Amino acid sequence: EAQVTQNPRYLITVTGKKLTVTCSQNMNHEYMSWYRQDPGLGLRQIYYSMNVEVTDKGDVPEGYKVSRKEKRNFPLILESPSPNQTSLYFCASKPGLRFYEQYFGPGTRLTVT
Amino acid sequence: SQKIEQNSEALNIQEGKTATLTCNYTNYSPAYLQWYRQDPGRGPVFLLLIRENEKEKRKERLKVTFDTTLKQSLFHITASQPADSATYLCALFTGNQFYFGTGTSLTVIP
Numbered sequence: 001e002a003q004v005t006q007n008p009r010y011l012i013t014v015t016g017k018k019l020t021v022t023c024s025q026n027m028n029h030e031y032m033s034w035y036r037q038d039p040g041l042g043l044r045q046i047y048y049s050m051n052v053e054v055t056d057k058g059d060v061p062e063g064y065k066v067s068r069k070e071k072r073n074f075p076l077i078l079e080s081p082s083p084n085q086t087s088l089y090f091c092a093s094k095p096g097l098r099f100y101e102q103y104f105g106p107g108t109r110l111t112v113t
Numbered sequence: 114s115q116k117i118e119q120n121s122e123a124l125n126i127q128e129g130k131t132a133t134l135t136c137n138y139t140n141y142s143p144a145y146l147q148w149y150r151q152d153p154g155r156g157p158v159f160l161l162l163i164r165e166n167e168k169e170k171r172k173e174r175l176k177v178t179f180d181t182t183l184k185q186s187l188f189h190i191t192a193s194q195p196a197d198s199a200t201y202l203c204a205l206f207t208g209n210q211f212y213f214g215t216g217t218s219l220t221v222i223p
Contacts, residue, residue: 042213043202058210058211059210090157097209100147100159102159107154
């Protein structure tokens, strides 16, 4: 089944403890992206990647890192999480810049205390 | 940066009527604009796309219009059903980045 998977789905952590949220897609998509969703602010793009080893900042990149060493994986790294990073995170992918439909993962609900 | 506004946070309509949702944007001319559906606790699901040189697109009971002069897109659901109840998001793509509106929560009342 074609899909985007994220792990973990739920995470409660403490301020400053490094964490990684994994994202994987099995559709051979070139474009991958991370979003956070907060009430009243909607979905905001954190980082995106147009292909392997190519990543760029989105609208809200502060406090996050990403890497794209393989086409299928696009992990999101929070090196020193803070409470303002408590949010619902989505990973998404699409075939390439010329193609339009984004496929979203199921989401990761992160709480930083 | 881009600013995208969806006309209302919540919209209630009677079953069988047409729901019309509005998306307005500023600052940039997008390559295309998309509409997504999001159910509680789930990721958004793509519905329709319209390019900057297109006026209207249709898919079954869904219709999207795009007015680049007004910087506005309208999303219509005709013959609405309770199963259409969800949050609808508009998103514009600038060529490499996506910008989303905050969404409109639609409730279709039987």
